[in-house]
Amino acid sequence: MRSVQEFASSNPKVRLCAATLLCLLFLGALIEAWREDTFAGGIQQGSLSIGQTDTDYGAISLEQTEININIDVNVNMGEESQAPALLRPAIIAGAVLADSLEWMQNMTDEYDVFPFIVTDASSPLHLAIPANKGREAMVYLSYIIHNYDNLPPYAIFTHGHRTAWHQERDIVDMIQDLRVSALEKAQYVSLRFSWSPSCPAELRPKHHDAVVWGDGDHLRETEEAIGDAWGALFPDEELPETIASQCCAQFAVTKEAIRRRTKEDYVRMRQWLLDTRLDDSVSGRVFEKLWAYIMTGEAVQ
Known part of the structure; x- marks a missing residue:
């Protein structure tokens, strides 16, 4: 009887199968060894990578975010805690x-x-007026329009001269004697105390039966002009029966009183002044008699 070794050596197919089996066994051993090395290294490498992302890089990123947040919060809190610069x-x-x-x-x-x-065409922009009309009224309206969003706590509107017949004292003395506490309470204060040459019932634009004190300069023309212009100046307000205030368009007023009316209201008033064909002595006097009403809503001051 032939042995297995003799049979295998005499049969080529058997030799091929045996060689193939040995190759498969050897290849399997190599694959197993590679898997152990690869997975062991891969887990270690993977752990390192995850650790760097979550522990190192993540912590650095989080700290940077916290720093940025703190800076932003501190800056914002600083801006809010600092009182805005007060205008004089x-x-x-x-x-x-x-x-x-x-x-x-x-x-x-x-x-x-x-x-x-008003007679200097080279005035800087913030001191310029669109036209020299209406005497001081064009100046006052232009200042309010230019500075409406950045008004001072109170403003004193006056003429350029230091003394005049219609001023009871030197303008510097009157300004220095102004009681700010009284102004804050009243919101609007005339720099002239005497009613003369005006009177508390000076203009009667509906009935034209005013009592005249003083010289009554341009009284009738002013009364008629106010009646005619009322709808353009104050489109949603009823024309009062009596309008009166001290002469002569010099006063102190708070920013709150100025802002009783919108910027568009003052633009509309100035546009009327630009468009009117009235003489300056009349158009300026229209506003002279209306400043108190504009600032307080009261027709008699």
Whole structure:
């Protein structure tokens, strides 16, 4: 009987099968060894990678985020905690080149001054007016329009001259004697105390039966002009039976009183002044008699 070894050596197919089996066994051993090395290294490498992402990189990223948040919060809190810079009160003067304005320069320690020289075509933009009409009214309206969003706590509107027949005292003395506490309460204060040459029933635009005090300069023309212009100046307000205030368009007023009306209201008033064909002595007097009403809503001040 032939042995297995003799049978295998004499049969080529058996030799091929045996060789194939040995190759498969050897290949299986190699694959197993490779898997052990690869998975062992892969887990270790994977753990390192995950650790760097979650522990190192993640922590650094989180710390940077916290730093940025803290900076933003601190900056915002700092901005909110700091009180906005307070504007100083202002003096606005309608002047001509002939006026001496040295008195205004002496007020700059306490006030911001705005000398509108209406006869100077080279005035800087913030002191310019669109046209020299309506006397001081064009200056006052232009200042309010230009500065409506950044008004001072209160403003003093006056003429460029230091003394005049219609001023009871030197303008510097009147400004220095102004009681701010009284102004804050009243919101609007005339710099002239006497009613003369006006009176508490000076204009009667509906009935035209006014009592005249003083010289009554342009009284009738002003009364008629106010009645005619009322709808354009105050489109949603009823024309009062009596309108009266002290002469002569010099007053102090708070920003709250100015902002009783919108910026568009003042733009509309100035446009009427630009468009009117009335003489300046009348159109300016229209506003002289209306400033108190504009600022307070009261027709008799």
